[in-house]
Amino acid sequence: MTQRELDAAIAVTRFGLGARPGEIDAASKDPRGWLKAQIRREGADVFKTDGETSSQRLAEFREYRQEQAMARQDKAAPPPIPPGASMQMEAAKPAADPVQTARQFIRQNAAGDVLGRLQLASETDAGFRERWALFWANHFTVSANKVQLAGLVGPFENEAIRPHVFGRFADLLGAAETHPAMLIYLDQAQSVGPNSRAAQFQRRGGPRRGLARNDDQPRRTFGLNENLAREILELHTVGVDGGYAQADVTEFARALTGLSIAGPREPGVEGVVFRDATHEPGERTIMGVRYAQDGKAQAGAVLADLAAKPQTARFVCTKIARHFVSDDPPPALVARLEKAWMASHGDLDRVAEALVDAPEAWAPRPAKLKTPYEYVVSSYRALGQEPRGLGQVNAALNGLGQRPFGAPSPKGWPDEAGPWAASDALVKRMQFAQQLGAVFGPKVQAPTELAAQTLGARLTPAVAIAISRAESRPEAVALLLMSPEFQRR
Amino acid sequence: MTAPLLSRRAFAAAGLALPFLARVAEAAVPAGKKFVVVICRGGMDGLSVAAPVGDPDYRPLRGGLALGDDALRLDGTFALNPALPAVHKLALAGEARIAPAVATPDRARSHFEAQDVLETGAAGVYATTSGWLNRAVQSMAAAGKVEALSVGPTAPLILRGPAPAGSWSPGRGVDATSRLPTLLQDLYRDDPLLGPALARGLATETLARESGAAGDSVMGGQMRPAAGQGREAAQAMGQSLAEFLKAPGGPQIAAVSLDGFDTHANQAPLLSTRLASLDALLDGLHIGLGPAWKDTVVLVVTEFGRTARANGTGGTDHGTGSTALVLGGGLKAGGIVGDWPTLTRQALFEDRDVYPALDLRALEKGLLADHLGVDRRALDATIFPDSAGVRPLLGVA
Numbered sequence: 001m002t003q004r005e006l007d008a009a010i011a012v013t014r015f016g017l018g019a020r021p022g023e024i025d026a027a028s029k030d031p032r033g034w035l036k037a038q039i040r041r042e043g044a045d046v047f048k049t050d051g052e053t054s055s056q057r058l059a060e061f062r063e064y065r066q067e068q069a070m071a072r073q074d075k076a077a078p079p080p081i082p083p084g085a086s087m088q089m090e091a092a093k094p095a096a097d098p099v100q101t102a103r104q105f106i107r108q109n110a111a112g113d114v115l116g117r118l119q120l121a122s123e124t125d126a127g128f129r130e131r132w133a134l135f136w137a138n139h140f141t142v143s144a145n146k147v148q149l150a151g152l153v154g155p156f157e158n159e160a161i162r163p164h165v166f167g168r169f170a171d172l173l174g175a176a177e178t179h180p181a182m183l184i185y186l187d188q189a190q191s192v193g194p195n196s197r198a199a200q201f202q203r204r205g206g207p208r209r210g211l212a213r214n215d216d217q218p219r220r221t222f223g224l225n226e227n228l229a230r231e232i233l234e235l236h237t238v239g240v241d242g243g244y245a246q247a248d249v250t251e252f253a254r255a256l257t258g259l260s261i262a263g264p265r266e267p268g269v270e271g272v273v274f275r276d277a278t279h280e281p282g283e284r285t286i287m288g289v290r291y292a293q294d295g296k297a298q299a300g301a302v303l304a305d306l307a308a309k310p311q312t313a314r315f316v317c318t319k320i321a322r323h324f325v326s327d328d329p330p331p332a333l334v335a336r337l338e339k340a341w342m343a344s345h346g347d348l349d350r351v352a353e354a355l356v357d358a359p360e361a362w363a364p365r366p367a368k369l370k371t372p373y374e375y376v377v378s379s380y381r382a383l384g385q386e387p388r389g390l391g392q393v394n395a396a397l398n399g400l401g402q403r404p405f406g407a408p409s410p411k412g413w414p415d416e417a418g419p420w421a422a423s424d425a426l427v428k429r430m431q432f433a434q435q436l437g438a439v440f441g442p443k444v445q446a447p448t449e450l451a452a453q454t455l456g457a458r459l460t461p462a463v464a465i466a467i468s469r470a471e472s473r474p475e476a477v478a479l480l481l482m483s484p485e486f487q488r489r
Numbered sequence: 490m491t492a493p494l495l496s497r498r499a500f501a502a503a504g505l506a507l508p509f510l511a512r513v514a515e516a517a518v519p520a521g522k523k524f525v526v527v528i529c530r531g532g533m534d535g536l537s538v539a540a541p542v543g544d545p546d547y548r549p550l551r552g553g554l555a556l557g558d559d560a561l562r563l564d565g566t567f568a569l570n571p572a573l574p575a576v577h578k579l580a581l582a583g584e585a586r587i588a589p590a591v592a593t594p595d596r597a598r599s600h601f602e603a604q605d606v607l608e609t610g611a612a613g614v615y616a617t618t619s620g621w622l623n624r625a626v627q628s629m630a631a632a633g634k635v636e637a638l639s640v641g642p643t644a645p646l647i648l649r650g651p652a653p654a655g656s657w658s659p660g661r662g663v664d665a666t667s668r669l670p671t672l673l674q675d676l677y678r679d680d681p682l683l684g685p686a687l688a689r690g691l692a693t694e695t696l697a698r699e700s701g702a703a704g705d706s707v708m709g710g711q712m713r714p715a716a717g718q719g720r721e722a723a724q725a726m727g728q729s730l731a732e733f734l735k736a737p738g739g740p741q742i743a744a745v746s747l748d749g750f751d752t753h754a755n756q757a758p759l760l761s762t763r764l765a766s767l768d769a770l771l772d773g774l775h776i777g778l779g780p781a782w783k784d785t786v787v788l789v790v791t792e793f794g795r796t797a798r799a800n801g802t803g804g805t806d807h808g809t810g811s812t813a814l815v816l817g818g819g820l821k822a823g824g825i826v827g828d829w830p831t832l833t834r835q836a837l838f839e840d841r842d843v844y845p846a847l848d849l850r851a852l853e854k855g856l857l858a859d860h861l862g863v864d865r866r867a868l869d870a871t872i873f874p875d876s877a878g879v880r881p882l883l884g885v886a
Contacts, residue, residue, distance in 0.1 A: 187753040190802040223801015227753040401642025422644035422656035423690035
């Protein structure tokens, strides 16, 4: 085994999403060059959806809510059908509960997005580019924890994340924080400056229906919500030790007011809006810097400053190193990434190249346990397949605790082995391997050859022997997918 | 039923360790005692769990979030959220108590820091990588075997660490005819992570089947709704856990997590759904345990409470003091656990949050000491490092 053969296996399995047949061969001529060729300024691939943008999905959801409200006013009216619902659905469920129907419709949108995303990851010959995109999608997690969000997480990733993952971090940050999905997920859409014109108007007994509203919930007071401000600081930029205090969180939340999504009283506008009327007037001081009252530009200036802070480079580069290389990343690796980040002012293509060039990233020992998503995707890749429907793969990911678009918190999915190595999870990984083995195993001509194609120089003799002695092709495939070297990267 | 059930004998024949089943008679924990920790993640709003409806500052601070007349009265001051009827029934029977102003030592108002401190039991953030409940198991295991189990697909930090701990979530059961488990155990022989985890997972599957914890999921070969948050799923989860806890050689220590308590906006309906799940989980556990309930203590905790004032979006932001629940058939009589600092402006923590009047570790140490007989030295030094200054709150369990 040559060093280059081992490097090729590492390039494809650790940096990439696991080998498809022939991929390690393709990388073996120049493993580092093979990776760098996947870095491109214009961003990662977008995955296939039904083509609807977040604005279209928002409009559909809003129209539906309005129709629903009208139906409630006029009880005799038939239940509305969500726009875009197929005739088939209409015929099949004529008297369905409108809320249930809408939810089902939104779920179908989301399911299509999830499948498109899984298929891209399973098929792509640029596995490193895709892993890089998945890292950033997790860094800027939006989770479908509200009905409205289920149809927005996919468009969010395609619109705000993927185009920017090899560009400037500041641009990525700006796109992510001002996307409607993020504004809804972290409650920014409803946040109103306590001394804004809108809040003062309301205090004087203004109308019950506020500007920030896009539904028909009962009346509530206008005010600040500091969720987005806190998570930008803690999770997206400087990190919890980045040198901010509660007062900075609140000040930042005030600066962010005005940023929201269009409501029903703003016809012709979809998606993100900035409303002067709900913006908290006045100068803000955040982490020692004063920001003049500048309307929309005030929060923009804060974001730009946060993006440029060395704490941000340190925090995010540590996460990159942890994701790609080790739960306890070597400090020398983090330092290299930070250096590339600071020297390029946050050019993420430079950071990706620095990662490829870092010797620490090529340690022979695979230190990372695959997450369930990585395990499932790399299993399909090994077999040269892709999921054709969501049923089985969704059940597997749910059972393993990684429901697609369903991260448990804004922190995203854990990136360390600890949470994923639960004993129950190992049993469920085994069951998934058995299922794939049963479905695809019979068509595998030579399981030992498949193992060599999948793991290259990382295949250990013990596993090669076990596979060669398997009593059936399904069993051989399950053994390969459950082997210690396949479970890690 | 498609596949024959894997019998205990078949398992033994396959050469697999059966840690639970081999250790029936040697529990170190006082006979039959069980301890369950439920973690409500996201920062549970204590003022909506057990509302101080008799505190004159409660309604002015809370506005539209204040509980109404349907709140379930506990005493002159406190009433439970209407979504907690099972807890209320237990409370009236003296089998549930509230600790209305508890907090971890962490004050950063970050979910992730606070959950780290909550689960590690350390005095500060990121000080250790193992959980306090795991170290409690380790400490008790010195005198004999103690089994621990988390319910859910991922392993919670509170139970990660040096002592082996299993995990379980609903699934389809293991195919008894497959050679794969045996072959894998062989491949994992020298793997410190995968080897023990798979062995424990298989043993837990066996226990699940033999104890009935797996419920319908094995009989039909069908997946039961996995780890859902709905009432039914939560009730089923509670009952499954009860079956595990009752099984001979089953776990005595368990941890469960519920998500979704981060209610920045539109809090009332969201929290009501979550609390209904919590109530169903506890109800399932209580019913499922039957007579064993009297030997069980359940502690419900969260990483921090939320702002005393409602925010501008019908919710609350990250705060400090929150409410813990202690439940069990053998609780000592008493009112609230710890003091109620009140909600006067001067009493609020940083003019914002419920004052943290009781260090959560004091309560946890007290329960471990009273209920499980864990000794003080281990509590002060190992289980809750550097906590000698935090005296165990005795006399609750």
